[in-house]
Amino acid sequence: MNDLILHHYASSPFSEKIRLVLGHKKLPWKSVLVPPIMPKPDVLALTGGYRKTPVLQVGADIYCDTTLICDVLEHVRPDPTLYPPHLKGACRIFAQWADTALFWAAMGYNLQPRGAAHVFAKAPPEAAKAFSDDRKAMSGTMVRLRPGDATSAYRSYLRRIANMADEHDFLFGMEPCVADFAAYHGIWYTRAQVPVLADILNATPSVGEWANRMEAIGHGAMTRLTSADAVTIAKGRIPRRPVPTC
Ligand SMILES: N[C@@H](CCC(=O)N[C@@H](CS)C(=O)NCC(=O)O)C(=O)O
Numbered sequence: 204m205n206d207l208i209l210h211h212y213a214s215s216p217f218s219e220k221i222r223l224v225l226g227h228k229k230l231p232w233k234s235v236l237v238p239p240i241m242p243k244p245d246v247l248a249l250t251g252g253y254r255k256t257p258v259l260q261v262g263a264d265i266y267c268d269t270t271l272i273c274d275v276l277e278h279v280r281p282d283p284t285l286y287p288p289h290l291k292g293a294c295r296i297f298a299q300w301a302d303t304a305l306f307w308a309a310m311g312y313n314l315q316p317r318g319a320a321h322v323f324a325k326a327p328p329e330a331a332k333a334f335s336d337d338r339k340a341m342s343g344t345m346v347r348l349r350p351g352d353a354t355s356a357y358r359s360y361l362r363r364i365a366n367m368a369d370e371h372d373f374l375f376g377m378e379p380c381v382a383d384f385a386a387y388h389g390i391w392y393t394r395a396q397v398p399v400l401a402d403i404l405n406a407t408p409s410v411g412e413w414a415n416r417m418e419a420i421g422h423g424a425m426t427r428l429t430s431a432d433a434v435t436i437a438k439g440r441i442p443r444r445p446v447p448t449c
Contacts, residue, residue, distance in 0.1 A: 206232070207260075207279070208232070208234075208428060208433050209232055209258075209260075210249070210257055217256065217388060218256055220385060221273075222423075222425075223384055227423075228276055228279075228280045229423055230279065232426075233426055234426070234428065235429070237256060239256070248434060249265050250265050250267055259275060262441075263437045263438075263442040269385075273298075285384070286381060287376070287380055290375050301386040304356075304360070307347070308348060308357040309393060310353075312400065312403065313396065315350035315400070318399070321400075322397060361403065361406070362406075368413040373413065374413070379416075383417060391414070394414060
């Protein structure tokens with residue numbers, strides 16, 4: 204089995220989703236830190252143009268998008284499962300909602316001016332502008348929620364998650380499934396990256412307790428690798444043949 208190589212950066216919420224899945228499945232992994240903004244020559248060389256984060260590399264195979272990466276990791280180590288049989292449909296549909304509606308509400312709230320000022324407080328002044336320009340260029344015509352709308356939506360979504368966390372340790376039962384990992388990462392950003400805005404969580408204590416349980420899963424056994432070494436590994440391996448999925 205080739206090593207699992209995650210191309211990611213520390214403050215990336217979708218990367219946190221996968222770091223925790225790796226920890227939950229007790230899969231050892233190699234960490235390649237990538238730039239949060241363009242240019243990303245090694246990432247693009249591996250992916251053929253996809254620039255988002257994270258990306259999973261297994262030998263010469265490159266997997267883009269965390270929904271696919273979760274499936275790959277489930278295939279590599281089925282136990283503990285991300286998709287309990289009786290919840291297979293519900294947890295995937297919930298995860299899709301969490302990775303989109305919940306994520307964009309959370310990030311619209313997290314990166315309102317006070318949050319962005321906190322994130323870039325220790326960076327040179329041009330860093331905030333470079334980040335904002337990069338994301339505008341990446342998003343094209345996508346309409347982002349205004350901070351006030353994002354705050355209302357986030358608050359309401361947190362109440363819905365609290366309804367679930369009030370009932371059991373994790374959202375769908377006593378063990379985490381893909382729904383928990385997808386719901387957690389935007390909330391992780393609030394707690395870990397913009398603690399100045401974390402008071403929004405005070406109204407839903409069970410969400411904080413659930414988030415503590417998610418955080419406790421940890422990232423498992425990780426060792427570092429340079430992106431140049433990752434490219435060399437990809438060059439030296441033969442890609443697997445695609446397998447049909449259903
Ligand atoms: N649908 C994608 C979304 C990934 C995503 O939007 N990641 C953010 C970082 S958390 C990103 O790519 N930002 C731009 C970048 O890193 O270049 C997935 O599930 O992997």
